[in-house]
Amino acid sequence: MDKTTMLGLYRDMWMIRAFEQGLEREFEQGNVPGMLHTGLGQEATQAALADQLLATDCFFPDHRCHGINALAQQRHSGDGERIMAELFGKATGVCSGKGGSLHSADPAVGNFGDNAVEGSYMATVLGVALASKLRGEPNVACAIIGDGTVGRGEFHESLNMAAIWQLPVLYACVNNGYAISMPVGQGHASADIVDLARGYGFPCEQVDGNDIVECHEKIGVAIAHIRAGHGPYFVELKTWRWQGIFAGEFRPDAEVKYWREDHDPILMTVDRLIGLGCTSAELDAIEQEARGVIDEWITFAKESPAPDLAKATANVYVNWEVTGA
Amino acid sequence: MTETEKKVRKTSFTKALNDALDLGMDRFPEMFLIGEDIGEMGGDFGVTKKLWAKYGGERVRDTPLSEAAIIGTCVGAAMVGMRPVAEIMFADFLGECYDQIVNNAAKVHYMFDGQFTAPLVIRTACGGGFGGGPHHSQSVEGWFMNVPGIVIVAPSNPTDAKGLLLASIESEDPVLFLEHKALYRVRAEVPDGYYTTPLGQAAVAREGSDVTVVATMRMVPMALAAAEQAAADGISVEVVDLRTIRPYDAETMLGSVSRTGRAVVANEAPRIGGLGAELSARIHEECFSDLLGPVVRVDGLDAPIPFSVPLEHVILPDETDISAAIRTAMEKS
Numbered sequence: 044m045d046k047t048t049m050l051g052l053y054r055d056m057w058m059i060r061a062f063e064q065g066l067e068r069e070f071e072q073g074n075v076p077g078m079l080h081t082g083l084g085q086e087a088t089q090a091a092l093a094d095q096l097l098a099t100d101c102f103f104p105d106h107r108c109h110g111i112n113a114l115a116q117q118r119h120s121g122d123g124e125r126i127m128a129e130l131f132g133k134a135t136g137v138c139s140g141k142g143g144s145l146h147s148a149d150p151a152v153g154n155f156g157d158n159a160v161e162g163s164y165m166a167t168v169l170g171v172a173l174a175s176k177l178r179g180e181p182n183v184a185c186a187i188i189g190d191g192t193v194g195r196g197e198f199h200e201s202l203n204m205a206a207i208w209q210l211p212v213l214y215a216c217v218n219n220g221y222a223i224s225m226p227v228g229q230g231h232a233s234a235d236i237v238d239l240a241r242g243y244g245f246p247c248e249q250v251d252g253n254d255i256v257e258c259h260e261k262i263g264v265a266i267a268h269i270r271a272g273h274g275p276y277f278v279e280l281k282t283w284r285w286q287g288i289f290a291g292e293f294r295p296d297a298e299v300k301y302w303r304e305d306h307d308p309i310l311m312t313v314d315r316l317i318g319l320g321c322t323s324a325e326l327d328a329i330e331q332e333a334r335g336v337i338d339e340w341i342t343f344a345k346e347s348p349a350p351d352l353a354k355a356t357a358n359v360y361v362n363w364e365v366t367g368a
Numbered sequence: 369m370t371e372t373e374k375k376v377r378k379t380s381f382t383k384a385l386n387d388a389l390d391l392g393m394d395r396f397p398e399m400f401l402i403g404e405d406i407g408e409m410g411g412d413f414g415v416t417k418k419l420w421a422k423y424g425g426e427r428v429r430d431t432p433l434s435e436a437a438i439i440g441t442c443v444g445a446a447m448v449g450m451r452p453v454a455e456i457m458f459a460d461f462l463g464e465c466y467d468q469i470v471n472n473a474a475k476v477h478y479m480f481d482g483q484f485t486a487p488l489v490i491r492t493a494c495g496g497g498f499g500g501g502p503h504h505s506q507s508v509e510g511w512f513m514n515v516p517g518i519v520i521v522a523p524s525n526p527t528d529a530k531g532l533l534l535a536s537i538e539s540e541d542p543v544l545f546l547e548h549k550a551l552y553r554v555r556a557e558v559p560d561g562y563y564t565t566p567l568g569q570a571a572v573a574r575e576g577s578d579v580t581v582v583a584t585m586r587m588v589p590m591a592l593a594a595a596e597q598a599a600a601d602g603i604s605v606e607v608v609d610l611r612t613i614r615p616y617d618a619e620t621m622l623g624s625v626s627r628t629g630r631a632v633v634a635n636e637a638p639r640i641g642g643l644g645a646e647l648s649a650r651i652h653e654e655c656f657s658d659l660l661g662p663v664v665r666v667d668g669l670d671a672p673i674p675f676s677v678p679l680e681h682v683i684l685p686d687e688t689d690i691s692a693a694i695r696t697a698m699e700k701s
Contacts, residue, residue, distance in 0.1 A: 101448075138479065138480050138481045138483070139481040141478065141479055141480075141481045142479045142480055142481070146479045146480065148480040148483060148484070149483065150447075150483055150484065155444075155447065155484075156476075156479070156480055158471065158472065159471075160467055160471050163440070163467055163468065163471060163472060164440075164444075164472075165440070166436045166437045166439065166440020166441065166443075166444075166468055166472075167440045167441075167443050167444040167447070167468075167472055168440075168444055169437060169440055169441040169444055170440060170441040170442060170443055170444020170445035170446065170447070170448075170450070170452070171444040171445065171447065171448055172444070173441055173444070173445055173450075174444070174445045174448045174449070174450050175448075177400070177426060177450070184444075196436060197436050197437065197440065200432075200434040200436050200437035200440075201437060201440070203432060203434065203437075204431070204432070204434060204437045204441070207432070354481070357481070357482070358477050358478050358481055358482040359477070359478050359516050359517055360477070360517065360519070360541045360615070361477060361485055361539075361540035361541050362539065362540060362541055362567070362568075363541075363568065363615050365516065
């Protein structure tokens with residue numbers, strides 16, 4: 044990977060980390076309603092996808108995908124702050140505050156929205172892919188899922204249907220080791236999800252999800268395969284989430300240290316960039332710039348108005364109005 | 369609709385639906401059919417007969433037994449402008465794709481604030497009366513009554529079935545289209561060619577002045593038969609065929625009850641929490657001062673539907689129950 048590409052991905056990873064850390068801070072201060080799932084620790088998976096999916100493609104983000112949502116919004120529409128505003132439930136959000144963290148979408152940038160029912164869009168993604176195939180468009184329909192989703196029936200229905208119909212689906216399975224508190228090896232017949240996917244007969248790859256170079260390269264291969272009309276592709280991205288569970292950290296100290304210090308996607312990229320001749324000052328400036336942008340987005344979100352109350356009953360149906368009692 | 373200008377011929381409910389699908393496929397290039405055994409076999413009840421041969425496997429898609437994937441495929445395709453029509457062989461199987469209907473089809477327009485629509489139709493065979501047993505006989509409208517965003521269409525005769533299915537295909541909102549199995553072989557005069565019957569509008573199937581019977585699907589022909597009997601006893605019964613269950617036509621129903629002063633609501637599903645409960649509550653709330661007595665409900669008993677035919681008869685309502693309800697409505701007023 045050339046230095047320019049890597050620097051771009053480094054900046055993107057910092058945008059994600061700064062976004063999530065800023066959001067976490069605001070959440071703790073009570074400024075963000077609802078629940079919070081962050082993508083901290085999983086930045087490489089999202090940066091690698093965001094860099095290679097086009098606005099004409101489609102992706103279904105998972106619960107920890109604020110980062111890719113913001114990157115796609117910024118890259119294709121120039122208004123990443125609208126993802127932040129959505130998480131604050133504001134009128135300026137991409138869904139006017141009606142979707143929030145788990146339902147932020149903007150089809151203009153290829154973002155088809157998360158679904159709070161894990162695995163639900165494993166079925167939905169088939170339809171987007173089928174439409175592309177029927178229309179002869181070279182678009183990729185991507186489902187970004189966690190390891191927990193593998194337990195759902197839709198996971199298997201989806202892989203089977205994509206296989207028999209050779210649909211242009213990219214399955215990006217972000218295996219962060221735990222479905223809330225359930226370790227992946229305890230919840231599934233294999234801790235390596237790729238083992239479960241292989242039976243469906245299309246290409247499956249397992250990738251170090253914290254190695255931005257490997258993530259970017261393998262996702263690139265998968266996207267090229269799908270765009271060329273060769274059918275679905277499954278990529279398992281092995282990573283680890285920083286966020287614990289409601290009660291706090293529950294994982295062994297050595298595991299926490301390994302992933303946060305020795306195998307952190309940003310620190311690993313720093314080493315690589317220094318090796319390519321970048322200076323610490325240059326890299327620090329990228330981090331500071333990202334944090335500055337995110338602070339502006341947070342200010343925008345906080346200062347934005349709440350949605351008009353009429354929005355509460357707007358767009359229930361296309362053909363009927365729903366009125367208050 | 370310009371029914372008077374169209375040629376009319378005696379057609380079965382099944383053939384009327386088949387004609388509607390054929391006309392829709394012909395008119396809308398973005399429409400496709402998807403479901404189990406709907407291709408060369410023509411569907412378990414023959415509703416998609418000959419369409420595979422005419423439109424090919426790309427647009428008439430046979431699937432494995434994957435109801436969630438079938439409806440998910442419909443939602444995703446509809447989100448990008450296709451117009452899918454799914455067949456779920458038996459309504460009892462809707463549990464397999466309940467999440468796709470309730471959390472996706474019904475909500476993508478709302479939760480993303482209008483950025484997507486889900487113009488899809490889910491056709492499914494419902495209802496009992498033929499010894500189908502607990503998992504092939506249910507009336508499921510109550511499962512979906514409490515879901516904002518979904519349209520529930522429930523025709524009672526071949527003429528409406530065709531027009532309502534074409535209106536459902538044209539609809540920008542997701543439609544659950546209920547086909548009562550006992551009606552498939554019913555024949556009636558059906559106009560040739562393309563026409564739509566508006567969604568959300570009830571029909572007055574018979575005019576009367578003493579009591580209103582509000583009915584759906586198979587309960588409509590039963591209500592008409594009961595009305596005929598009541599007429600012999602000097603009771604004039606108005607029959608309102610709801611046709612669309614959600615959003616339903618309150619105006620027609622309430623207007624009729626205001627005039628007659630008495631109401632019977634007839635629905636095959638179990639009593640508690642069902643359509644009958646909603647209609648009865650609404651009539652009591654909005655027609656209280658016009659009512660000469662309480663609303664009388666006719667519905668299925670609060671039990672699953674057993675296989676043995678005599679037992680099934682115990683559970684499901686029929687025209688005798690409607691006749692009894694009409695008498696009760698007259699006596700209690």
